[in-house]
Amino acid sequence: MTQPYFETPPKITVSITATCNLQCKHCYADCTDKPTTSELTTSEWLAFIDYLVENEFIQIYFEGGEPLHRPDFDTILESCGRRMMTLVRTHATLLTSERAKKWKALGVGRLFVDLMGATAKTHDYFTGSDGSFEKSCNGIRHALAAGIPTDAVLILTKRNVGELQAYLELAHELGAQRAGILRLYPLGRAKHHWKEFALSLQEQVEALAALRPPAGLHVMRSWHPNDANCCWQAAAVDPFGNSIGCMYLREYVNYGNIRSVPFLDTWRNDALYKKLRAGKVEKSCTQCDHNEGTRGGCRSTAYAYTGSWNAPDPFCSELNEGVDIRVLPKWLLHDRPKP
Numbered sequence: 001m002t003q004p005y006f007e008t009p010p011k012i013t014v015s016i017t018a019t020c021n022l023q024c025k026h027c028y029a030d031c032t033d034k035p036t037t038s039e040l041t042t043s044e045w046l047a048f049i050d051y052l053v054e055n056e057f058i059q060i061y062f063e064g065g066e067p068l069h070r071p072d073f074d075t076i077l078e079s080c081g082r083r084m085m086t087l088v089r090t091h092a093t094l095l096t097s098e099r100a101k102k103w104k105a106l107g108v109g110r111l112f113v114d115l116m117g118a119t120a121k122t123h124d125y126f127t128g129s130d131g132s133f134e135k136s137c138n139g140i141r142h143a144l145a146a147g148i149p150t151d152a153v154l155i156l157t158k159r160n161v162g163e164l165q166a167y168l169e170l171a172h173e174l175g176a177q178r179a180g181i182l183r184l185y186p187l188g189r190a191k192h193h194w195k196e197f198a199l200s201l202q203e204q205v206e207a208l209a210a211l212r213p214p215a216g217l218h219v220m221r222s223w224h225p226n227d228a229n230c231c232w233q234a235a236a237v238d239p240f241g242n243s244i245g246c247m248y249l250r251e252y253v254n255y256g257n258i259r260s261v262p263f264l265d266t267w268r269n270d271a272l273y274k275k276l277r278a279g280k281v282e283k284s285c286t287q288c289d290h291n292e293g294t295r296g297g298c299r300s301t302a303y304a305y306t307g308s309w310n311a312p313d314p315f316c317s318e319l320n321e322g323v324d325i326r327v328l329p330k331w332l333l334h335d336r337p338k339p
């Protein structure tokens, strides 16, 4: 299979804010309750959404921070409504029944709700907020009752691996159609809790293999080779307007700021952006071609562990070559020097 290619991307991820009412120990965005730097204003986001529609983007995926923590989020959603397929990732603690109905009317097509365990004890440990588990579960119920398809999403760690099967059962009971089991990335606060949270690759593989999903629940897993090298299609903008390709690249790249450069110019002209989309990797496993025709697994993880954009993803069992993913390279924990 040949490497796929887009002239322009059909979909984009937008981190609408770096603020949140929770302060999770694993937060990739280092969220606080107030913006630390100047986020794009409402009118800047609305102009950007018009630009995306004019340039024939068909899907927008909002995440944060917590989108609901931004007071103008419904105005921004309204401007997307029915012009692009609109997806939202949220912890849903602020999602009331009325708001869920409004989102349905605004055309929100699917929610992804972060739920970090099958119990309040586990989830609330991560969020640092007692009662957040119950509120997130209620948010899922409200979304489903309003008719918005909703998935539960968990990041796999040492602290929740023991309740993974119970998690699938909980997601099914809540009415979710899918449960996402995501791998942990060494970003933001998560990297500073790495020893506490990170499992070995073997432990992760065994935990996933043991899962028995309830009938009717689809399980999504972000492990290579199921999870492709999807940089070829990746487009993302952070809360400050930086074009960064993918939220998992947020600490490593900046292709230009949409306040001064049209987004598609960053797509077309930035050398590193083009290089990552070209999919040239040193090695790939025997199953790589089965997924989108791309190779080598996630570029963010490959870079984090090796300092090379072309290296294989150590979360792939076939390509791991003895890398202990529980141990992070020292440079990751400090700002400088990078490899």
Ligand code: SF4
Pocket (backbone or CB within 6 Å): 019, 020, 021, 022, 023, 024, 026, 027, 028, 029, 030, 031, 064, 065, 066, 091, 114, 127
């Ligand atoms: S809920 Fe999400 S955005 Fe908010 S602090 Fe936790 S990880 Fe960060």
Ligand code: SF4
Pocket (backbone or CB within 6 Å): 228, 229, 230, 231, 232, 234, 245, 246, 247, 248, 249, 297, 298, 299, 300, 301
């Ligand atoms: S950094 Fe990883 S998750 Fe992000 S687009 Fe690239 S391969 Fe996909």
